Every structure is written in C-alpha cells, then in structure tokens.
Amino acid sequence: MTDTTVKTIADLTREFGVTARTIRFYEAEGMLSPERAGTQRLYHPRDRVRLKLILRGKRLGFSLAEIREIIDLYDSAPGEVAQLHHFLDKIAERRADLAQKQRDIEVTMKELQQVEESCRSRLSELAPRDGREAAE
Amino acid sequence: MTDTTVKTIADLTREFGVTARTIRFYEAEGMLSPERAGTQRLYHPRDRVRLKLILRGKRLGFSLAEIREIIDLYDSAPGEVAQLHHFLDKIAERRADLAQKQRDIEVTMKELQQVEESCRSRLSELAPRDGREAAE
DNA sequence: TTGTTTCTTGACGTTAACGTAAACGTCAAC
DNA sequence: GTTGACGTTTACGTTAACGTCAAGAAACAA
Secondary structure: OOOOOOEOHHHHHHHHOOOHHHHHHHHHOOOOOOEEEOOEEEEOHHHHHHHHHHHHHHHOOOOHHHHHHHHHHHOOOOOOHHHHHHHHHHHHHHHHHHHHHHHHHHHHHHHHHHHHHHHHHHHHHHOOOOOOOOOO | OOOOOOEOHHHHHHHHOOOHHHHHHHHHOOOOOOEEEOOEEEEOHHHHHHHHHHHHHHHOOOOHHHHHHHHHHHOOOOOOHHHHHHHHHHHHHHHHHHHHHHHHHHHHHHHHHHHHHHHHHHHHHHOOOOOOOOOO
C-alpha cells in the first residue's frame, strides 16, 4: 500500500504551479525540510501545508523573510513569558499589516467599480444592446 | 500668495516616507511626470495622487508593472468599443486578484487569532493576573 | 542492457526596485 | 562671496527571488 500523502517534487510543482527550482530554493532558505529517501526528496502533508503558507504569503506581497517570521509564529514552542509577550507583539504587527491591506483592497475595489461603471455606460452609448446580462 | 498645493520633492519624501531616489525612479519609469521649473521638479496634487496610488499598490504586493496597468485603467481616455471590452477584462482580472487577496487575508487573520489565543492562554498559565486589560 | 525520464547538486545569469556615491547647479543667508 | 541646504544627472552597486544551464545519479520501461 503506497502512501499517497507522500509526494515527489514534481507532484508539488503540478499541485501548486511553481517550479522545482522554487521549491528547492525555499528549502535552501530553511523554509522547507522534506524527508530524504537516499538523495530524493519526499514531501509529507506538513511540507505541503508549509508550501501553501509560503505561497499565500507571496500572494499577499510578503517577502520570504516576513513569511518565515509568520510561519515561525505558527509552529514555535510554548516558550517563556518574555518570549510570549514578544510573540504577541509580532502577531499584533502582522495583524495591523493585514488590516492595512484590507483597507487598501477595499478602496481599490471601489475605484475599480467606478471605472467599470463608466466603462459600461460609455459602452451602452456607443453600442446599445450589447450588454452582458443576457449573454452566455 | 504661494500655492501650497505645489510641492517639492523633499515635501513628498516627508509626506510619504519614501526617498527622493524612489520618487525619481518612478518618474524614470514613466509613472510620474511632475512639472519643471527650470531643472527643479514641481509636484501638483495630481502627482501626489499618483504617488499615493503607487504606494498603495506596493503595499498590496503589486509590481510596478501591475501598478502601472491599474493606473492606466484609471486615467485612460474613453476609447472605442473593442478597447472598452478589453478594459473590462483587465478590470475583472484585477478584481479577481484583489478578491483572492481578501480571502488570503481572512484566513491568515483567523490563524493569527488562534496563535494569539494559545499564546494568551499559556501566558495565563505561567503568569496569572498579568493580562493586558487593566494595563496602560 | 539500454534508453528515457525524473531526480539531484552546483554554479552562474537575470530582473525588479531601488541604494549609494560623485560631481555639479542654485539660491537665500550670513 | 562663500557657506549650507536643497536640487539635479549619471552611473555603478545591491538584494531578493528565482531562471537557466550542465553534468551526473537513480529509477523505470522496453
């Protein structure tokens, strides 16, 4: 019975749409640490989760350094009091950062809606009855 | 009566927290085009708006090329039918992109909340009565 | 056994987005 | 009339995040 949860690097490239070079690069940066079967890399679910986190961070425009920090927050050991407070500070930073991004997105969304509306109204002037409602 | 809406490059660096090099770089990339008083640059409100758009795009993790595209959407001339449809497609792309980012942010926010909670609970184990409520 | 993939490890190349330094103009203030 | 404080251009340097070979090992298929 072959364990289908253990993946090869090619599997990951297909699953996540990134190159093998990229995956190995993340490992070289210490952000992934797949098991080895001799020379070959074996990726377990935990590695896939990590990669997913990395790519999500990238989509949000975080640098790998920032992503590493975030991930470190996730799977860090309990720690002592001072360190826990430090964690809470880090978390607060990230949350403020994300909140800023949310506001930026909202504003941009609204602006794009404006542009889209003026686009559509000009379209209906130029080519009446060429809307998108009845189509498809 | 001096026009306080016209700013120098140093004004912008202070207002937006970026270096003059950065501002000139954006100009070299064709994303800003300030007026010139001889050799010196004069930034009008429209330039400040543009810079604001650029920096917002950066916060959202867009590349300058993408930001340029977005800005071009904003201040492009009416255009013909085909081009308008093309615009609408571009807008749809960007909106999908932003929607993805929103989802990513929500998930990340929730994860961070989890981490924060477990942090706080461990803190209350280690150092009871050291909460943050009554503080400050 | 012999190909044909698929993997591996170097190692150098590339692009975006600026940083940094040199060398020079300009204009108000002392 | 020179001294700063600001501005300019030109040009080379830097960093992050990979891309792109090259050359060999391993596994799998015919």
